Amino acid sequence: MIFWDFFGLCMANGGNSHTGGVGCGRCQFLSRWRLARNRVVVRARKHLSVSSDHGGASPGFFDRLRAFYLRSDAAKGYVLLSPVMLTMIALLAAPLILLVLYSFWTQVGLKVDTNWTGDRYRELIEKQAYVDIFWRSIQMSGLVTLVTVGLAYPMAYFVAFGVKKNKFIWLILLTIPFWTSYLLRAFSWKIILGYNGVINSGLISLGAIQEPLSFLLYNQTAVVITLAHAYAAFAILPIYVSLEKIDRTLLEAAADLGDGAWARFWRVTFPLSLPGVIGAAVLIFVPTTGDYVTPALVGGPTGQMIANLIQIQFLKIGDWPLGSALAISAMAGVAILVMLFATALQLAVRRIR
Amino acid sequence: MSAKPAHAPARMGDPGSGLKLFAIAYLIFIYGPVLFLPLFSFNDSIFVAFPLTSFTTKWYEQAFADEKMIGALISSLQVGGIVAVTSTILGMFGAKAVTRYQIPGQGLITATIMLPLFIPEIILGISLLILINSVGISLSLITVTIGHIMLCTPFAMAVLSSRLHGFDRSLEEASMDLGETPWMTFWRVTFPLAAPGIVSSLLLTFIVSFDEFLLSFFLAGQEPTLPVYIWSQLRFPNKLPSVLALGALILIASCVLVVVAEWVRQLGTSEQKVGV
Amino acid sequence: MADNIIRIEKVTKQFAGGAKAVDDAHFNVERGEFFSLLGPSGCGKTTLLRMIAGFEFPSEGEIYIDNQASSLIPAYQRPTNMVFQSYAIFPHLNVFDNIAYGLRKSGLSGGELKRRVNEALGMIKLDGFGARRGDQLSGGQRQRVALARALVKRPKVLLLDEPLGALDKKLREEMQIELRQLQKSVGITFVFVTHDQEEALSMSDRIAVMVKGKVLQIAPPQELYEAPGNVEVASFIGSINLIDVTVKSVGAGEAVLDGAGFGQLRARAIDDLKAGEKLVAAVRPEKLALVSSRPGSGSFVEGTVKASAYLGDRSHYHVFVKGRTTPIYVAAQNAERAMTGGFDTAKSVYVTWDWQSLILLRR
Ligand SMILES: Nc1ncnc2c1ncn2[C@@H]1O[C@H](COP(=O)(O)OP(=O)(O)O)[C@@H](O)[C@H]1O
Ligand SMILES: [Mg+2]
Numbered sequence: 001m002i003f004w005d006f007f008g009l010c011m012a013n014g015g016n017s018h019t020g021g022v023g024c025g026r027c028q029f030l031s032r033w034r035l036a037r038n039r040v041v042v043r044a045r046k047h048l049s050v051s052s053d054h055g056g057a058s059p060g061f062f063d064r065l066r067a068f069y070l071r072s073d074a075a076k077g078y079v080l081l082s083p084v085m086l087t088m089i090a091l092l093a094a095p096l097i098l099l100v101l102y103s104f105w106t107q108v109g110l111k112v113d114t115n116w117t118g119d120r121y122r123e124l125i126e127k128q129a130y131v132d133i134f135w136r137s138i139q140m141s142g143l144v145t146l147v148t149v150g151l152a153y154p155m156a157y158f159v160a161f162g163v164k165k166n167k168f169i170w171l172i173l174l175t176i177p178f179w180t181s182y183l184l185r186a187f188s189w190k191i192i193l194g195y196n197g198v199i200n201s202g203l204i205s206l207g208a209i210q211e212p213l214s215f216l217l218y219n220q221t222a223v224v225i226t227l228a229h230a231y232a233a234f235a236i237l238p239i240y241v242s243l244e245k246i247d248r249t250l251l252e253a254a255a256d257l258g259d260g261a262w263a264r265f266w267r268v269t270f271p272l273s274l275p276g277v278i279g280a281a282v283l284i285f286v287p288t289t290g291d292y293v294t295p296a297l298v299g300g301p302t303g304q305m306i307a308n309l310i311q312i313q314f315l316k317i318g319d320w321p322l323g324s325a326l327a328i329s330a331m332a333g334v335a336i337l338v339m340l341f342a343t344a345l346q347l348a349v350r351r352i353r
Numbered sequence: 354m355s356a357k358p359a360h361a362p363a364r365m366g367d368p369g370s371g372l373k374l375f376a377i378a379y380l381i382f383i384y385g386p387v388l389f390l391p392l393f394s395f396n397d398s399i400f401v402a403f404p405l406t407s408f409t410t411k412w413y414e415q416a417f418a419d420e421k422m423i424g425a426l427i428s429s430l431q432v433g434g435i436v437a438v439t440s441t442i443l444g445m446f447g448a449k450a451v452t453r454y455q456i457p458g459q460g461l462i463t464a465t466i467m468l469p470l471f472i473p474e475i476i477l478g479i480s481l482l483i484l485i486n487s488v489g490i491s492l493s494l495i496t497v498t499i500g501h502i503m504l505c506t507p508f509a510m511a512v513l514s515s516r517l518h519g520f521d522r523s524l525e526e527a528s529m530d531l532g533e534t535p536w537m538t539f540w541r542v543t544f545p546l547a548a549p550g551i552v553s554s555l556l557l558t559f560i561v562s563f564d565e566f567l568l569s570f571f572l573a574g575q576e577p578t579l580p581v582y583i584w585s586q587l588r589f590p591n592k593l594p595s596v597l598a599l600g601a602l603i604l605i606a607s608c609v610l611v612v613v614a615e616w617v618r619q620l621g622t623s624e625q626k627v628g629v
Numbered sequence: 630m631a632d633n634i635i636r637i638e639k640v641t642k643q644f645a646g647g648a649k650a651v652d653d654a655h656f657n658v659e660r661g662e663f664f665s666l667l668g669p670s671g672c673g674k675t676t677l678l679r680m681i682a683g684f685e686f687p688s689e690g691e692i693y694i695d696n697q698a699s700s701l702i703p704a705y706q707r708p709t710n711m712v713f714q715s716y717a718i719f720p721h722l723n724v725f726d727n728i729a730y731g732l733r734k735s736g737l738s739g740g741e742l743k744r745r746v747n748e749a750l751g752m753i754k755l756d757g758f759g760a761r762r763g764d765q766l767s768g769g770q771r772q773r774v775a776l777a778r779a780l781v782k783r784p785k786v787l788l789l790d791e792p793l794g795a796l797d798k799k800l801r802e803e804m805q806i807e808l809r810q811l812q813k814s815v816g817i818t819f820v821f822v823t824h825d826q827e828e829a830l831s832m833s834d835r836i837a838v839m840v841k842g843k844v845l846q847i848a849p850p851q852e853l854y855e856a857p858g859n860v861e862v863a864s865f866i867g868s869i870n871l872i873d874v875t876v877k878s879v880g881a882g883e884a885v886l887d888g889a890g891f892g893q894l895r896a897r898a899i900d901d902l903k904a905g906e907k908l909v910a911a912v913r914p915e916k917l918a919l920v921s922s923r924p925g926s927g928s929f930v931e932g933t934v935k936a937s938a939y940l941g942d943r944s945h946y947h948v949f950v951k952g953r954t955t956p957i958y959v960a961a962q963n964a965e966r967a968m969t970g971g972f973d974t975a976k977s978v979y980v981t982w983d984w985q986s987l988i989l990l991r992r
Contacts, residue, residue, distance in 0.1 A: 530683075
């Protein structure tokens with residue numbers, strides 16, 4: 001932090017009239033700093049005048065650089081942005097590029113053969129089990145998305161239009177799950193749905209059943225329920241934001257033009273809230289397709305999803321290239337589906353008049 | 354919809370009371386299942402099952418007698434602390450840059466920074482694993498910290514951007530106009546005014562890091578973080594009650610921190626409106 | 630050469646992807662003067678002021694402050710201080726600390742700091758307000774604090790960006806007088822930005838009129854009003870009647886003109902007039918008078934009252950003159966008390982004026 005701000009400082013501090021008081025520590029520090037900088041400049045200038053043909057222009061170089069920095073918003077912006085950008089390039093972009101590279105390589109024992117090959121992808125397409133898991137993941141996530149958005153919409157509508165006082169409390173209540181441990185929230189379903197879990201033992205002690213129900217846990221339904229619950233609150237915020245933005249006078253105008261409550265909703269409110277709906281759907285569909293924890297906890301053999309397959313390739317089998325190819329194809333598949341979905345929904349809504 | 358008296362017309366789009374019932378049911382759906390963790394953590398039985406037997410705190414004692422758990426807790430606290438400070442500092446830079454300067458390509462850059470929020474964590478986990486492996490670093494708490502910084506920086510930047518967005522740019526200009534350098538202007542004006550956002554960002558990034566499981570699962574070596582440790586204990590049925598106790602504590606602590614963070618953030622914005 | 634505290638030399642500012650906000654501005658501000666930048670909103674006044682303050686940097690040209698080229702001097706090292714349009718009172722500090730902000734930076738502390746701040750509080754008549762928080766002040770008080778905060782730094786130039794714009798009319802008029810007195814007593818150069826021409830006219834030593842980034846004329850208020858340099862300035866400052874004329878002949882200090890609908894006109898000659906030249910003759914509405922019977926001599930034209938408005942101290946008339954598409958505006962002083970009277974619409978009247986009040990302008 002200090003480094004970057006001092007970069008700005010060094011660029012901005014000329015030998016110009018410094019109006020600071022005498023004797024304050026910061027000023028002394030600054031002047032020492034400036035002295036040091038000037039020495040560098042002098043050295044640089046000497047160097048330049050020897051080594052370059054147009055040495056006459058070189059004394060102005062640092063001044064020009066400083067002037068450029070002072071004048072350019074973009075330069076100042078990029079300097080400030082660079083720590084974040086560099087972090088993200090190093091920790092996000094570089095790893096993703098490596099992931100793509102790996103998917104074109106081959107695992108040979110503990111080593112990786114870096115000759116380019118499309119074999120991993122061929123392997124994926126040819127092995128029916130992989131394709132099946134991919135489609136199963138998509139279907140389950142699709143179902144989760146549908147359920148979650150369907151439930152979240154009325155809730156968001158209620159907060160946007162129905163709550164007058166203490167909206168803030170409702171919003172906090174709905175954001176808390178977003179920040180708290182996903183692992184623990186998924187885990188709570190394991191103890192609820194388990195063979196000796198909350199539901200079974202509760203029903204038995206109520207006398208409703210004699211034997212525990214074995215179909216509750218370790219299947220796709222359990223995964224869908226758990227995911228729908230875990231992501232419930234995520235859908236509300238985007239939908240709420242888009243609903244809240246709707247100008248209330250538009251509804252008055254629709255009423256004025258003869259629309260009843262339902263017609264107003266379908267012809268005005270719903271189309272205008274669509275960006276929120278699409279956003280919510282994407283926000284749920286994308287991470288749930290790639291979810292690892294829930295299928296691993298409550299999925300059982302039939303409820304495994306693509307992420308579990310990837311995890312196995314990376315941490316159990318040790319075929320990183322195949323795991324990478326799985327990850328890349330899953331991401332690409334999901335991206336294509338998301339785009340198709342968003343387009344289709346928008347086209348559908350355009351028919352509303 | 355019922356008829357309203359003429360002097361208090363219903364606001365357009367006002368839902369009926371049916372929706373309120375739905376909303377309450379929804380909240381129960383969100384929070385209900387989670388409440389079984391604290392409930393059974395006080396139940397004197399090794400089985401998580403009804404009927405409840407008697408009240409006990411022994412699972413909590415058991416949880417805290419577990420030295421490995423304490424070690425994992427300390428690791429998580431350390432990682433969370435470092436991650437919170439680092440990503441908040443990074444986020445502050447980013448937020449200042451995008452709110453104060455017009456930068457060509459800003460939309461694209463911001464989108465890139467926010468990307469981790471939209472990529473499944475498993476992908477982030479394996480790609481970081483590949484990177485760390487390629488660079489030749491061995492897995493440890495340091496690699497976990499690095500992964501968490503990547504994950505938390507977008508959160509910090511989002512929280513801080515919205516904070517900085519709200520305040521009058523001429524306040525900083527006034528400071529420089531009165532003779533302060535950009536560096537001291539940051540400390541005398543920007544920092545105090547952004548303080549609620551900074552506190553909020555510190556708390557939220559801490560929670561995200563503290564609760565994060567999947568990245569740590571891929572990036573932790575021999576020293577687990579708390580969620581990774583809990584994960585490893587889930588296999589042992591006799592450990593279940595103490596995991597419940599631990600989980601209940603974590604959930605409650607997270608909730609408290611989130612509420613405080615959001616409250617501080619809100620507090621800041623209402624003050625802001627009067628101030629500017 | 631006059632003692633110029635600010636020299637603006639061919640300054641142009643072009644924002645990325647925008648038009649020129651300031652276009653080739655070239656003028657000086659004299660030491661100790663009250664200098665106003667006047668122009669409609671969006672004409673580049675703020676941009677020019679911010680370049681002097683050091684928040685923007687010219688794309689071309691150079692600004693000299695006290696004979697020092699400023700392009701390498703950042704805002705915090707310039708001997709200028711600014712009163713911001715939003716006042717920018719630090720909300721986390723109280724009034725005392727707001728005013729002390731810049732002094733603390735200069736290393737002042739203890740008794741001396743207190744003395745200076747209290748002196749400033751006295752100057753803005755806010756004694757005892759030191760402990761108030763910035764957000765507990767009214768608009769007028771905030772404006773004063775902003776002023777004091779800048780003035781305690783004893784700048785060589787005080788920059789004010791529409792400082793009275795947020796105040797209501799009455800307070801604004803009071804502050805105009807106070808501000809002008811303050812400037813006289815402290816003797817600091819003020820560069821004052823406003824879009825309100827009355828404000829500029831009443832306060833300034835000199836005014837620069839800006840339109841669309843260009844500085845059109847710089848002159849003292851009276852000259853600007855009575856002898857505008859061109860049609861744009863004439864029509865921006867106050868209202869004015871424009872008459873297209875052709876020069877018939879030029880005599881000693883006097884020109885005879887042919888005006889559409891006006892027949893033969895007399896006006897004071899300007900430099901380099903040639904017979905046949907096409908010009909604009911301008912006359913202010915208040916220099917015109919209405920009479921109901923044909924005057925025996927002097928300058929006049931016959932017309933019909935199309936609309937009238939009673940404004941208390943004066944009445945405004947729109948008079949149609951044959952041969953003209955736009956009406957002539959007449960602002961008549963209501964010097965005598967009269968419950969009825971004035972001129973009815975559709976009534977035939979004569980508009981009269983002193984021939985010397987016609988101003989000849991080139992397009
Ligand atoms: N930072 C900026 N980036 C791009 N255009 C700007 C910026 N600041 C001002 N402008 C443009 O420059 C012109 C002059 O603005 P300004 O100096 O604020 O006018 P005024 O103060 O006279 O109302 C306007 O058209 C405005 O949109
Ligand atoms: Mg302006």
